[in-house]
Amino acid sequence: MFKVCIAFAALIAVSIAYEDYHSHPSYKFEYGVKDPHTGDHKSQWEHRDGDVVKGAYTLHEADGTERIVEYSSDKHNGFQAHVKRVGHAHHPEVYGHQGGYEGSYGHGYGHSYSKLSKYN
Numbered sequence: 001m002f003k004v005c006i007a008f009a010a011l012i013a014v015s016i017a018y019e020d021y022h023s024h025p026s027y028k029f030e031y032g033v034k035d036p037h038t039g040d041h042k043s044q045w046e047h048r049d050g051d052v053v054k055g056a057y058t059l060h061e062a063d064g065t066e067r068i069v070e071y072s073s074d075k076h077n078g079f080q081a082h083v084k085r086v087g088h089a090h091h092p093e094v095y096g097h098q099g100g101y102e103g104s105y106g107h108g109y110g111h112s113y114s115k116l117s118k119y120n
Helices: 002-017
Strands: 027-035 040-049 054-062 066-074 077-086
Touching: none
Parallel strands: none
Antiparallel strands: 027 040, 040 054, 054 066, 066 077
């Protein structure tokens, strides 16, 4: 009886694990995010029909530009992506901590550990 149960369980496991590798894959999806609190703005869509995939995504870069990527993939051309940047980059003129006291540990300032009381 025990051997019959094991054989039956193995048969069920094989039937569950079977996949049709010759099926025609097809799907479509899309999503988008617009978060005014964090400034996160992005979107993506993709369609697949068999071995042909087409899609695009956009996102707002930290420098104020928008990146747009359109891509496709098939067995004749492989994967191809076309990247565009829209807008002009804006960079702050000054980085790091400004002002404060002499011992600040802001960005762009080098400090020596020898000035700490533990090493004197």
